[in-house]
Amino acid sequence: MTTAPDTTSYDAHFKVWRGDVDGGGLEDFTVEVNEGEVVLDIIHRLQATQAPDLAVRWNCKAGKCGSCSAEINGRPRLLCMTRMSVFDRDETLTVTPLRAFPVVRDLVTDVGFNYEKARQVPAFVPPQDLGPGEYRMQQEDVGRSQEFRKCIECFLCQDTCHVVRDHEENKTAFAGPRFLMRVAELDMHPLDAAEETGLDRKSTAQEEHGLGYCNITKCCTEVCPEHIKITDNALIPLKERAADRKYDPLVWLGNKIRRRTS
Amino acid sequence: MAHVERQQWDVVIVGAGGAGLRAAIEAREQGLRTAVICKSLFGKAHTVMAEGGIAASMGNVNEGDNWQVHFRDTMRGGKFLNQWRMAELHAREAPDRVWELETWGALFDRTPDGRISQRNFGGHEYPRLAHVGDRTGLELIRTLQQKVVSLQQEDFQESGDYEARIKVFQECTVTQVLKEDDRVSGVFCYERESGRFFVLESPAVVLATGGIGKSFKVTSNSWEYTGDGHALALLAGASLINMEFVQFHPTGMVWPPSVKGILVTESVRGDGGVLRNSEGKRFMFDYVPDVFKEKYAESEQEADGWYEDPDSNRRPPELLPRDEVARAINAEVKAGRGSPHGGVFLDVSTRMPAETIKRRLPSMHHQFRELADVDITAEPMEVGPTCHYVMGGVDVDSDTAAARGVPGLFAAGEVAGGMHGSNRLGGNSLSDLLVFGRRAGLHAAEYARGHADERPRVGDAQIDAAAAEALRPFGVGSAPEEERAREPEAAENPYTVHQDLQRSMNELVGIIRREEEMSEALERLAELRERARRAKVEGHRQFNPGWHLALDLRNMLLVSECVARAALNRTESRGGHTRDDHPEMDREWRRANLVCTLAATAPEPPGAGSEAAAEAGTETGAGRAGRIALRRREMPPIRKDLLELFEKEELIKYLTDEELTSE
Numbered sequence: 001m002t003t004a005p006d007t008t009s010y011d012a013h014f015k016v017w018r019g020d021v022d023g024g025g026l027e028d029f030t031v032e033v034n035e036g037e038v039v040l041d042i043i044h045r046l047q048a049t050q051a052p053d054l055a056v057r058w059n060c061k062a063g064k065c066g067s068c069s070a071e072i073n074g075r076p077r078l079l080c081m082t083r084m085s086v087f088d089r090d091e092t093l094t095v096t097p098l099r100a101f102p103v104v105r106d107l108v109t110d111v112g113f114n115y116e117k118a119r120q121v122p123a124f125v126p127p128q129d130l131g132p133g134e135y136r137m138q139q140e141d142v143g144r145s146q147e148f149r150k151c152i153e154c155f156l157c158q159d160t161c162h163v164v165r166d167h168e169e170n171k172t173a174f175a176g177p178r179f180l181m182r183v184a185e186l187d188m189h190p191l192d193a194a195e196e197t198g199l200d201r202k203s204t205a206q207e208e209h210g211l212g213y214c215n216i217t218k219c220c221t222e223v224c225p226e227h228i229k230i231t232d233n234a235l236i237p238l239k240e241r242a243a244d245r246k247y248d249p250l251v252w253l254g255n256k257i258r259r260r261t262s
Numbered sequence: 263m264a265h266v267e268r269q270q271w272d273v274v275i276v277g278a279g280g281a282g283l284r285a286a287i288e289a290r291e292q293g294l295r296t297a298v299i300c301k302s303l304f305g306k307a308h309t310v311m312a313e314g315g316i317a318a319s320m321g322n323v324n325e326g327d328n329w330q331v332h333f334r335d336t337m338r339g340g341k342f343l344n345q346w347r348m349a350e351l352h353a354r355e356a357p358d359r360v361w362e363l364e365t366w367g368a369l370f371d372r373t374p375d376g377r378i379s380q381r382n383f384g385g386h387e388y389p390r391l392a393h394v395g396d397r398t399g400l401e402l403i404r405t406l407q408q409k410v411v412s413l414q415q416e417d418f419q420e421s422g423d424y425e426a427r428i429k430v431f432q433e434c435t436v437t438q439v440l441k442e443d444d445r446v447s448g449v450f451c452y453e454r455e456s457g458r459f460f461v462l463e464s465p466a467v468v469l470a471t472g473g474i475g476k477s478f479k480v481t482s483n484s485w486e487y488t489g490d491g492h493a494l495a496l497l498a499g500a501s502l503i504n505m506e507f508v509q510f511h512p513t514g515m516v517w518p519p520s521v522k523g524i525l526v527t528e529s530v531r532g533d534g535g536v537l538r539n540s541e542g543k544r545f546m547f548d549y550v551p552d553v554f555k556e557k558y559a560e561s562e563q564e565a566d567g568w569y570e571d572p573d574s575n576r577r578p579p580e581l582l583p584r585d586e587v588a589r590a591i592n593a594e595v596k597a598g599r600g601s602p603h604g605g606v607f608l609d610v611s612t613r614m615p616a617e618t619i620k621r622r623l624p625s626m627h628h629q630f631r632e633l634a635d636v637d638i639t640a641e642p643m644e645v646g647p648t649c650h651y652v653m654g655g656v657d658v659d660s661d662t663a664a665a666r667g668v669p670g671l672f673a674a675g676e677v678a679g680g681m682h683g684s685n686r687l688g689g690n691s692l693s694d695l696l697v698f699g700r701r702a703g704l705h706a707a708e709y710a711r712g713h714a715d716e717r718p719r720v721g722d723a724q725i726d727a728a729a730a731e732a733l734r735p736f737g738v739g740s741a742p743e744e745e746r747a748r749e750p751e752a753a754e755n756p757y758t759v760h761q762d763l764q765r766s767m768n769e770l771v772g773i774i775r776r777e778e779e780m781s782e783a784l785e786r787l788a789e790l791r792e793r794a795r796r797a798k799v800e801g802h803r804q805f806n807p808g809w810h811l812a813l814d815l816r817n818m819l820l821v822s823e824c825v826a827r828a829a830l831n832r833t834e835s836r837g838g839h840t841r842d843d844h845p846e847m848d849r850e851w852r853r854a855n856l857v858c859t860l861a862a863t864a865p866e867p868p869g870a871g872s873e874a875a876a877e878a879g880t881e882t883g884a885g886r887a888g889r890i891a892l893r894r895r896e897m898p899p900i901r902k903d904l905l906e907l908f909e910k911e912e913l914i915k916y917l918t919d920e921e922l923t924s925e
Contacts, residue, residue, distance in 0.1 A: 020804065036518020038633070048757035052808035053801030057303070059484040062524045062629065064400065065306045081632055104455050105805040115304065119424055123412030124367030132361035133320075136376035142369045146394065149369060149401060153305055189367070 008035035012084070013092040014042065018054070020105045026094065027051075033084050039095065040068055040079035043107070055106035063225060066154030070107045071096045076156040076223045098159040099166075113171060114155050117179045121209070122201075124186055125193040141190040148185035148234055150226045151178060157220035157230060163213045174210035177220035177230050183209060184234035187241070206242040211235070266725050267460040270717070271297040272710045273703070274449055274464040276436050276491060279307035280399075280695030281675025281702070282470030283406035284359075288703030289468075290413055290428040294710055296703075297462055298410075299431040299451060301486050305407045308472050308484050309695065312399025313527035313625065315381055315391025316696070317689030318356035322377040323389040324572070329353040330907050331387055336690060337908075338553075339385040339583045340653070340683020341837045342852055342916040343504070346900045347660035348681040352690070352697050359696035360392050366412075368405040370394055382532040385583040385687040388572075396527045396625045402692055431462075436490065437813060438728045439467055439498040439671065440720050446498070446670030447718035450728040454810065457803020459729055463720050465713040466706040468663075469495060469656060469673040470699065474508075474825070477818045478649035479761075479768035482514055482525040488814040489821035491677035495656045496820055496890075500665040502858040503679040503895075505654035505821070506828035507838040509686055510773045512587035514648025516605035521633045523648040526608065526626060528688040530643075531580045533622050534569055535610040537591070538642070539599035545606075546579035549590035553915045554582060585685040585837050588647040592773055595646065605646035611639055647773055653686055653838055654824070655679030657857060663702035670709060674702035680855075684837025735799045735812035753798035756812040763790050763818060771826045776842045780830040787823050788888060794819055823890045824858040831856055831892055849918045853897045861891040 012033045015026040031045055040058055047054050058068040061080045068079040073094050087093060101109035157177040163170050175183075186192050187201040194201055205211040216239075218231040228234075273289040275282045278300035289296040300307065321327040332353035337344055360378065364370070370392050371379040380389040394401040414424040431451070438450040440461070448463040471491030475483025492502055513526040531537070539545050547565075550558045558579045559565035565578030580587065591606050601607055610619055616639035620627050623638070630636040630643060656673035657666045663678065665671040675695045682690060735756070770783035794815040799808040834848035835841050899921065905913065913922060 034519065036634070037520040041520045047807060048755075048761075052755065052757065052799060053806045055805040055807060059302055059306050059308070059486065060311050061484065062311065062521075063632065064397070064625070065302075065310045065484070067302065067306050083633070108455075108805050110455075111303070119411055119414060119418075123408060123415060126365045126367075132358065132365050135361075135364045137369075137372055138376055139372040142372060146369050146371075149394070149404065150397065152310070152400065186367075189369070192367075 009033065010089050012042065012089065014046070015092060015094040016043075016046070016054070016107070017096040018051075018106050019103065021103060024103075024106075026096075037084050038080055039072060039077075039082045039084065039093070042084065043079060043095070055104070055108045057108050064152060066152035066225075069098055069154045069156050069159065071098060071159075076159045078154060078156070078225050081225055098155070100159040100161075100164055101155075111155055114153070114158055114176070114178065117175045118182070120175065121179055121182050121186070122194065122199055122204075124189065125197055125199070127191050127193040128196070130191070135191060137190045144188045144233070145185045147228055148181050150228055151181065152226060153178065154225060156223040156225065160219045160223045162217065162219060163210075170210070170213060174213045177214070177235065180205060180209055180211055180214065180238065181228070181230050181234040184238045187238065202238065202241045205238050211238060211242060214239070266729065267458075268720070269297070269460070269462050271295050271462055271464045272714075273297070273466045273468065273706045274299065274462050275468045275470055275703070276449065276494070277307070277470035277472060277675070277677075278302075278304060278430060278432070279309040279470060279472055279675065280402055280406065280692060281699035282307070282468070283403070283410060284696050284699030285468045285470055285674055285703030285706065286428060287406065287409055287413065288700045289707040292704065292707035292711075294707045295426075296428045297431060297464070298429070299434050299436060299449070299462065301435050301454075301490075302433065304430045304432045305403060307403060308486055309403045309692070310400045311482070311484065311525065312402065312692055313396040313525065314383055314529045314532065315393030315398045315689050316356070316360055316402065316692040317383070317386060317390050317687065318360045318392060318693055319353065319388075319390060320357045320360065320378060320380065320392070321388075322373050323380040327388040327390060332356070332390065333904070334907055335386050336687060337683070339687035339690070340685055341847065342683065343836065343897075344683030345660050345680035345897070346904055348698070349683075350904060351660065351701070352681060352694060355697045356693040359693065359700065363402070363405050363696075366405050366409040368401055370401070381529060382577075382581065383688045384528055384531065384581045384587070386689065391532070391689040393529070395621070396529050396623050398692065402695075435810065435813070436494060437732050438724075439494045440724050440728070441498060441668070442718040442721065444499075444669065445718055446668065447720045450725065452732060454805055457806065457809075459732065461720055461725060463717070464710070465717055466670050466672065466710040468702045468706050469665075469671070469677050470675050470702070471677045473652045473676040474818070474821045475649045475652070476814075477763060477767050477822045477825075478772070479764040480514065480523040480647075481649040482511060482523055483649065489817045490814070491673065492655060492824070493817035493820040495665060495668075495671065495673060495677075496824075496858070496860045498668050498671060499860070500668045500671060501657040502654055502821075502824055503657045503855045504684070504828075505652070505679075505824040505858055506832050506856060507653035507684045508649060508825060509584055509651040509653060509838045510588045510647040511650035512584055512591050512647055513608055513645035514650075515629075515634065516601070516644050516646045517603035517634060524629070524633070525648065525650065526643060526645050527623070528584070530608060530610055530623060530626060533610070534613045535580070535608055536578070536613065537580055537587070538607045538609060539594045540601060540607075541599055543599075544580075545594055545599070546582065546587065546590060549586060549593070550579050550582065551586060553912075554586070558582065583685055583687060584650075585840075588773060589840060591645070591647055601644040603644050605644040607642040608645045609642035611641055616640070649768075651686055651691065652676060652825075653679070653682045653684060654828070661701070662705035663698050664705060664709070670713070672702040672706045674698040684839060732813060735797050735809055736803075737798055752796070754793045754796045756794075756797040756799065756808055756815060759790060759793050759797055759815060760811060760818070762793075763787075763815070763822065766790070767822055767825070771822075771829055774840050774842050775829055777830065780826050783826045784823070784830070784888060787819060787826060791819050791889075820889060823888045827888065827890050827892050828856040828858060831894075849916065852916055852918070853921070855895045855897055857893050857895050859891050859893075861887065861889055
């Protein structure tokens with residue numbers, strides 16, 4: 001009853017990139033696949049039976065932690081959420097490390113870029129007049145930022161974004177979709193008091209985090225395993241607001257006055 | 263001697279999940295230089311997998327809630343074996359810990375009047391769990407992570423260095439807690455990326471390493487859960503208590519095989535989901551134990567009425583504590599009334615509209631659609647028990663989280679024992695992490711400050727020994743004489759040893775236990791220990807998972823032996839410990855903690871038992887002596903004002919006559 005019939009098992013062909021900073025290449029493997037398995041299961045089988053030192057990051061194997069990011073046939077994906085059944089049985093699967101980041105070993109890359117960018121986004125500013133337990137917010141007001149807080153930091157969007165994917169030189173000026181979305185999340189937080197401290201998150205998105213580089217091709221949204229509408233709900237509104245701030249003197253004046261009277 | 267880099271820190275936190283990060287924030291806010299060391303990337307810890315919520319009696323949804331009610335529920339859930347002082351502190355402090363998260367930017371789901379929403383959960387009398395859909399753990403870890411970053415930003419403003427006072431050593435593993443003159447002096451670590459060794463010297467070390475689930479085949483736990491902190495504590499001379507109590511979450515996925523064990527959140531039942539067997543029957547009504555009879559509905563009608571009107575109806579039996587539900591599912595499957603893939607049915611599709619399901623249980627909807635081709639808005643899920651949590655852990659002082667017997671060592675979160683007694687209630691884990699993470703950070707900081715002028719210096723010999731142990735899987739360590747004699751024996755594949763360990767624990771020390779099987783488990787563990795010693799790895803030290811696993815095996819084998827030995831010794835059934843051969847709960851056992859320590863290193867002759875045997879009086883002397891000694895210890899009596907929170911009729915079910923009349 002619980003054992004899968006033999007017909008559901010088959011041998012698959014894999015090409016897995018192996019190497020380190022000094023270089024490497026694709027290695028061929030033939031490996032067993034069983035019903036219901038995901039690509040990470042196959043990588044684990046390779047470790048257990050053919051390549052014990054094959055390096056791969058993973059944690060939860062349930063699509064919640066965002067550790068096992070890699071590229072399958074050139075497409076950025078989570079290894080644990082990619083079912084083998086979406087591929088033809090005679091198709092050769094090519095698994096490579098994330099292209100936008102320097103390789104450490106095999107499928108593991110140095111994702112330090114993302115942690116640097118995270119530090120450059122000023123943190124949530126708690127309102128001075130509210131103590132713990134006194135926060136009141138409506139569900140519809142927190143909902144927008146909550147969508148962005150679904151992010152599991154798999155960095156697939158950072159990997160696929162054409163601004164940095166093949167343009168190392170843009171990395172200094174560009175925070176990437178994940179961290180522009182973080183700016184949007186804080187900007188839309190109903191109680192964030194950044195403005196009171198003189199921090200205008202909208203204009204920093206443009207001026208300090210490179211929002212202008214984004215030309216809304218939506219590649220980030222397409223690869224997001226959490227199906228967050230990064231472009232439509234975070235980046236475009238941020239662009240619109242940043243534009244308002246920048247070019248519309250009335251908006252600018254209105255904001256000045258409102259802030260003073262509050 | 264190889265050159266090993268040393269750094270000096272005031273407090274070292276091992277683990278960057280909820281407890282570790284909360285401890286780190288506290289130690290840093292006390293002004294101490296704090297290092298956090300974690301096996302994964304920063305922000306990926308197992309806490310992200312927590313789904314349902316954080317239990318805290320804020321009373322936002324039902325004003326009847328308060329810390330006393332939460333305390334009562336926690337004690338009942340743990341079948342009164344909890345360290346009552348921990349349960350008290352936890353219930354009192356949890357609301358403050360949740361509210362504090364909001365000031366750090368957390369965005370919980372809201373009530374209509376704008377406060378933090380709270381949901382129902384098993385064993386909790388009122389809606390109590392602060393939550394964000396079914397991804398509460400992610401919100402918790404991200405909030406703490408971002409708080410750490412904000413502290414780093416402050417330090418950067420001040421000193422130009424983000425890592426001046428709080429640094430995360432990510433993808434690094436601790437293999438030894440170091441000691442000088444019986445006091446903690448630091449930790450020995452390797453960096454996964456390079457395989458390089460380093461030492462963090464520190465007078466105070468907080469263990470926050472989580473649990474042990476990777477010793478079992480079917481588990482909801484990630485690869486990190488190899489019992490590192492439990493083993494590090496044992497090896498440093500600390501004790502573990504309550505190791506026989508392992509929580510099997512009632513609802514894990516059962517199909518397809520590759521996802522077997524992945525968690526299905528209890529929120530499914532908290533929000534109205536029901537369990538049915540293959541005959542379509544809501545079987546939980548048949549499994550309400552006597553101690554809970556008055557509190558649970560007897561008919562479907564009453565149970566369904568409770569969601570809308572909890573004052574005039576009793577709660578549905580699907581919301582019994584986890585140990586009860588897991589045993590019931592196990593019994594139904596065994597009786598031939600299981601689902602096609604060996605579980606039972608968990609259904610929300612007939613209980614609420616599709617849109618509500620997608621809003622309230624988004625990750626479950628996503629998980630089943632992506633991994634099992636099941637649309638939970640249209641059909642039931644198949645679920646069965648999965649190893650989820652260990653109640654046992656480091657024997658700590660309730661107030662300070664200090665490990666007993668090892669000055670400078672602290673433990674918080676899942677790696678600490680006592681708080682949850684014999685069974686943890688859902689939602690009490692995240693609050694535990696925050697309450698005791700903070701306390702561990704605070705008291706570790708105080709301890710470190712008190713020892714600022716007499717920092718222990720780590721000796722070279724210790725470092726050399728730790729390095730040799732870590733290098734052994736490459737075949738270059740210094741093996742003792744008797745092992746060298748065995749060297750011609752075949753090298754073992756660490757992956758195979760691990761799989762054999764998982765199968766043994768799952769089959770022999772699993773959800774239902776018997777004496778013969780546990781004795782056999784101890785035999786097998788002894789064999790596995792031999793095999794693990796011969797584990798050999800290929801390749802070099804850079805990011806080599808085979809090597810990492812070979813080192814983790816030591817820890818898994820130690821904690822597995824603790825579980826098996828304690829489970830064999832406790833001849834009753836209680837919470838997360840169910841004996842087929844001793845099915846009743848025994849009031850005499852209520853006050854007993856089984857305490858595990860490392861046995862004397864000299865191998866004892868077979869059958870000699872240990873110090874444990876004599877004291878416990880019931881040791882079966884199962885085969886070869888292991889590495890663990892076991893003794894029985896009485897718990898302190900529950901404080902009078904806390905006992906008075908319960909009705910006498912209820913206490914009679916748990917406490918001995920002597921305890922009841924001793925006041």
